[in-house]
Amino acid sequence: MNAAFHRYWTARLVSYAGDQIARTALLVAVFDRYGGAALGLFLLAATVPRLFGPALGALADRFDQRRIIVACDLTQAALYTTIALLSPSLPVLLALVAAASVAATTFTPAGRSLMPELVGPERLGEANARLAVGVNIGFAAGPALGGVLLATAGLTPTLLLDVATFLVSAALVAGLRPLARRGAPIKEPLRAVLRDGLGVVRRNLVVRAVACGFLMLVTFAALDNVAIVPLVRDSLGAGPVAVGLLTSAYGVGMVAGPLLIARGADRIRIDLVLYASLLVIGAGTVLTGLSYAVAIAVAGQALAGAGAGWHNVAADTLVQRHVPANRLGTVFGTIYLFPYAAEVLAYLAGAALLGAVGGRSLLVISGLGVTATLALVVPLLSRALSAERGNTDRREPVTVVA
Template identity: 40%
Template sequence: MPDRSASGAWALLRGNAGLRRLTTARIVSFAGDALSLVALMLHVAATSGQAIAVAALLLVGDVVPAVFAPVAGALADRFDRRRVMIGCELVQGAALLAIAATLPPLPLLLVLVGVRAVAGQVFQPASRAAVPALVGPRDLETANAALGFGTNGAEALGPLLAAALLPFLGVPGVLLVDAASFGLSALLISRLPALPPDRAGAAPTGLLADARAGLGYIWSRPALRIIALGFCAVVAANGVDDVALVVLGTDDLHASDSAIALMLAGVGVGLLAGYALLVRGARAASTTVLLVAGFAVSSLGNLLTGLAWAVAVVIALQTVRGLGVAAMDVASNTLVQRLVPDGLLGRVFGNLYGAIGVSAAVSYIGGGLLLDAVGAPLTFVLAGAAGTVASAAVAVTLPGRTRDPAPS
């Protein structure tokens, strides 16, 4: 495994062809995903005329795959991770091709979207588990920050690309562009070295047994248990923020559509700024401190948003909140990569992010009910307060339980 130091993300990417290819592959496919999501939402809205149909599309794409997270992680720990990633990209591309060629009725469309989403769910733990095999331990924070900056930037660019391409290509053409992005991503990943998981000494077991072992491993390790519970609690508290921002802007601040769009964009701007800062300075702080700070800043940002009196204040607070979201993403990935043996990394990542997906669904449902009951300002205050309490609990219980080496 290479163990080179790097002064920043650009130096690391220039000197590490494997990380460069993986990062480029993720940027390409994330941009394609964001592009096709806009096209599919518009298509479903136009052909069904029902908001519930669009909601079903989002549910199948974002939440349902979380159910398969334990098995997805087990697959990433059972086979060569490069081959797993290539196979997942090809399956996703094939599903997009089928949708583009037929534009099927809603039930079949949801099935195909579900197939694509499940393949993406398998890809994610394999790609996160591959990072420690491509970079040295001291470069993990920088590598994770570079991946986060690239993928989130691509997601932000996707809707703009959709706006530019839809008038010329239509929905089928845009979906074909996304299918091609998966093909290009698979080609880039095929140039990575072999990435077999280290299962030395592990007795042969079945896939479901592997999945159960992954769940048990998280629960049996105090540091991982605290990280997982803290992350899920913060997401369950704060996940409703996008919906709440629309209600806050409309009902309480009486903002224009453009102003509400800027409020929603604030966290994305902060997210990119956070990753940009972390690619240069992540190693200057303890990763445990970075995680707790990320939890706290993302939660306090929502709490204070509930007290905001103007659109500009909301935008500023949500931008700062984005800094916290970037910190918690980079720190959690890095800590897991350092704490977990290679042969279990896929399962831990699969279960962690599957649980986070379920927490987001809980937040959507519970937060929606809370919004109807008490309104947006109090919802933000209560959600942010709950996230802050969870952050404080992690701050008290996590330090000393991690093998987080001091920066040098």
């Protein structure tokens, strides 16, 4: 892997860890200061901007992704500095958090669109796996660090640490060489970029298979979030420490899964990695639901986390390989709407199901539903990849031997 990728990998690890530290600290601080209703508003302010993913993703197809990433990092640094130093009232805080979420939503498709430029199409599988390791280390460690820092140093130093991570990330990415633009001319109107990108989402069979799989997968997988605490408290008779262990185990699995496949990711069929991920997530979730001891539940969550890590690597690699480079931003911005929509469905259904069947059965339902996603994804993706191979074969020149 080249030096530019390692630079970007470090930037993502630092920035994502800082983001998780700040998110955890703010969640606790908002709840302590304003109560549960305010916490719901905080989560809403952080989530609603994600719905603008297609339009914000189109920016990555219109402008240099490197500059977008730097601008997003600097914007978030400024916003969190304001929160840290001014301790604003709740309405102002929510507005600042929403603005930071807009920057984060813009960052995500730009970062994913950057990968083919950084490593080339032949190294995408390995690069995505390595990147997932870094991001998931931040995901696993950030919340714990955020809680410790809030308890020992207070909110302002914790948020200023987050600001520092954004500045480090911006400096690292700014040091990358200017990127070559492939495809659409740089002066193409943004509305045309968005229109054409959404057209790719509608027509591209690989994108359709990945998006539909995301919707069904997360609808069932997110039931896990509803069921874990009742399982631990009611069925296993354990306390908050056990809840934390299960959550950490999932994060550790998300690091270990991509790490296991990183070296060979470009030598195996990435669609098979996607199918395996659904089986592993489903099996781990069912094992968690059927567990009779905390240790077994921890193992189940680690297994499910490993599958989730594989799924993210496979989904991103499939899209990067089968979508034109100058439309990746809009496509990624659109595809990642589906998990957020699925989470809403899961939380609405999960609340009702939890009262009816309990945490243990809800986890089993979650795992079986994730596994059943294979019945949707396998035929869709197999048909899409077969069609792509057929088109490639028809485009190959015929050699006539005299």
